[in-house]
Amino acid sequence: MTVVRISDDALALACGADAVAAEFARLGCKVERVSSWGMHWLEPLVEIDGVGWGPVGVSDVAAILKPSPLQGRGLGEGAVEQAPRPTDIPRPPTPSPEGEREKCIGPIVDHPFLARQQRLTFARAGKTRPLSLDDYAATGGWAGLDRARSLPPEQVCAEVTASGLRGRGGAGFPAGIKWETVRTASGPRKYIVCNADEGDSGTFADRMLMEGDPFALIEGMAIAAHAVGAQVGYIYVRSEYPHAIAKLKSALGLAELPISPFRCEVRVGAGAYVCGEETSLLNSLEGKRGEVRAKPPLPAIEGLFGCPTVVNNVLTLAAVPHILAQGGSTAYSALGFARSKGTMPIQIAGNVKHGGLYETAFGVTLRELVYDIGGGTASGRPVKAVQVGGPLGAYLHPDQFEIAFDYEAYTAADALIGHGGIVVFDDTADMGNMARFAMEFCAAESCGKCTPCRIGAVRGVELIDRIRAGGRAADAVEALPQMHNAAQHGRSTSDEIALLEDLCETMKFGSLCALGGFTPYPVLSALRQWPEDFA
Amino acid sequence: MTIDERLAEICAEHGLLEGPLLPILHAVQAEFGCVDAEAERTIAKALNLSRAEVHGVVSFYHDFRPAPDSRPEVQLCRAEACQARGVEALVSAAEAAAGERVRVSTVYCLGLCSAGPAARLGDRLHARLDEAALVALVRSA
Structure with a gap:
């Protein structure tokens, strides 16, 4: 047959x-x-x-x-x-x-x-049945967990540190150091929390992993639990991913025995983008409003219910079984570029001919990703811009396409890798409109805890509207004779642009979390590269 | 069974979870189509919270509704990747097809970013939508 x-x-x-x-x-x-x-x-x-x-x-x-x-x-x-x-x-x-x-x-x-790919995290993609324990075991499943459990916890943390694995959620914090902090912290209980609230537009690697290889994530969490001494884990999945939720629930039922005594549960988000921020996610898990917490204390010290907690992204945890397998740590650290070790599952999306998941070692240029691999735009029109790193990532101009995929290189270019999503736009995109959308999105999704984000985003939308309308005339109050210090002749476009830059500065340095802090990236990059779209 | 008894039962079913409020709210929303003031009162009592605390949580999250809406819902992704693939040009046609009968709502990302424009009806996802396909989807809702 x-x-x-x-x-x-x-x-x-x-x-x-x-x-x-x-x-x-x-x-x-x-x-x-x-x-x-x-x-x-x-x-x-x-x-x-x-x-x-x-x-x-x-x-x-x-x-x-x-x-x-x-x-x-x-x-x-x-x-x-x-x-x-x-x-x-x-x-x-x-x-x-x-x-x-x-x-x-x-x-x-x-x-x-x-x-051309180097698939480690997605080694099983396309090859196995997601919920088959036989397929999983036959493709090297549980080898990492078995070996980790034969090692003392401090050595597991040391191997993860040595591998150079950095958090794949966006911040790029070294995973091994986070684990070591939790391991040495004291608390009545410890938790492993998997951040599967993948809300960034242009990203789908977490979803593909949860739907395609759920046992790898569960194994990674069980290894983390052994490494830090945690008993319970939670996977916080966004409600927009019904298939991933169903797969994970089935997989957890099937994997109960292999991961025991570690216990793990799926929790479903409720449509709040900001819950992808780790402290907001912890509040949501506790049954509170998903408001961001001030740091310190770090979640590694006082996290879920005040206990030491590892919060890692899906891709971070799913990379762990490979690293803990025999010789995996050394092999992982041998890949990559500068301080960005290992592989990154890059998600090619938007107006692109060959979109999909492309896992490769760090260092690949944006030009290769967009043209050689992605095949240019789906519409056949010239590429105008590429947004890397989700709604909070900068828009990159084709002139910047030689940039290598690396945390530090992107930071130096006032951009970010984020969760590794790249969204391609053709020349019909209106970048002024995209900048406005970034502010609008921030206003809609702000948790409301800090002022720069809650109010700044609303003012940002208004400012961009005024810039595009060519400034504004003095209003009735400003025109009053006693308003000596007010602008008597209205505000020109360049006045409004200076104000927008000032607002972005405030949001960048004054916001509690990345939502308000990084929204200036798409706005300012669009303003600098495509000023004609703001006229 | 009265609504109140059923609500108390839902609270009891989730009572042993750590941080039970969100799972309870999801269960209530799924069963009654909303989390109204009456439900908030019952849940607050069961969890020994104030009504304000429960209302604060309900109103924070986009998924919970204060009143039921019997119309079918088509969620249309209008995030950056779908915008790059031209979703904005489809919105007015979808809304026209929906009229008063169907609720067309905006969602920020269904994770189908390489194959947009994308939409969700119930737990079924639809990708590579053009105007005709989206209008057909809205009509089928």
């Missing part, structure tokens, strides 16, 4: 993978639902004996199953040029065998998009 492998990742489902799978099953094939390879423009991607077809619609299924000389066909021709088709609209009539042949991409692992 022909075994057909189709992803059950949320993106594949959104592109109609279930209907394709049902059609293969109807025609007598054995369908295996696996994780996604991360080649999103090819979803639903169908794999038979290692050969791939994509994007496949129900009408292509019969032709794929017809015996043909396709198997020997070369790489990547045709399929990459296929325009993505929306779901839920009437499909065109059954294509000729020619159309089906166009969709064959040859052996999947040889596809140029995959062949």
Whole structure:
């Protein structure tokens, strides 16, 4: 019987993978639902004996199953040029065998998009069934946990430190040092909290990992628990990820025995972006408003319910099983660039031809990511800007595309890597509008605890509106004769721009957390690189 | 069973969790379609919190609603990545198709950023939407 492998990742489902799978099953094939390879423009991607077809619609299924000389066909021709088709609209009539042949991409692992990657965190992507304990064990699962448990906790922390692993949530804090702090802190209980509140636009690596390889995350948490002496863990997932929540709950049920005595639970967020900030997340877990806490005390000392707590991103924790496997720490630290060690799962999104998950060692340039790997814009128009690091990341101009993917290099360029999402915009993007959206988003999602963010974001929207309107005339109060110090002749565009820069300065240095503190990045980068869009 | 008894039961079911308030609110929202003042009162009593504390939490999060809305909801992602793929041009058509019958709401990111514009109806996700597909989705809601 022909075994057909189709992803059950949320993106594949959104592109109609279930209907394709049902059609293969109807025609007598054995369908295996696996994780996604991360080649999103090819979803639903169908794999038979290692050969791939994509994007496949129900009408292509019969032709794929017809015996043909396709198997020997070369790489990547045709399929990459296929325009993505929306779901839920009437499909065109059954294509000729020619159309089906166009969709064959040859052996999947040889596809140029995959062949150039170094997959460690996503080593199982596309290859295993997400909820199969057998598949997990057969691909090296639990080896890291078994070895970690044979070592004293301080050595586990030391190996994570030596690997150079830095927090993948955005701040890039060395994971081993955080663990060591929690290990040596004293408290009645200790917790492991996984931050799976992946709210940044342009990022989906956490979602793909939770849906595609949930046991890797659970194993990483169990290793962290052994390293710091924690008993209980929480995975805080955003409510916008229903598939990830369901997969994690099932996976935790199946993994109860391998991770015991460590216990772990899924908690669902409630639509607040700011809960991706670690202290706000802890308040939310405690059942409070998701307001940011002042630091210090660090969560490592006083975290969840006042106890020492490790708060790590999904990708950080999922990298740990590899690091703790025999020789993994040294291998991990050998990869990367300067002080950014190991690999980063980069998410290529937005107006890009070949979007998806690209895990590689640090150091890759933005030019390679956007043009060589991403294939330029999906619309075929010139690239205007790329936003790296989510809604709080700077917009980079094509002139800056030689920048290497590295925490320090981005910081030096007044930008940030964040969670590793890159969003491509073509030349139809209005950067003044994007800057306004950044402020608007900050105003909508601010937790309200600190003034620069709560009020600054609202004033920022108003300021950008005034800049784009060409300044403003003096208002009735300013025009009063006794208002000696007020601007009598209104405010020019350059006055308003100076005020916006001043406001951004205040938000950057006066906000409690990254939401208010980093919103100036997209605003100021747009203002500096594309001043014509503010006229 | 009265609504009050059912609310008390939900509170009791989650009573042993650490930090039970959010799981309780999710359960109440799922069952009654909202967390209203009456529910806040019952939950506050069960958890030994003030009504103000519970109301503060309910009003903080976008997912909880103070009053039920029987209309089906289509959540349309309008974050940067979907904007880059042209979602803004679809909004007016979606709203026109929705009329009074369907609620078209904005969500910031469904995690389908390489295949936008994307939308969610119930627990089903839809990607690569163009105007026709989005209008069809809204009509099917």
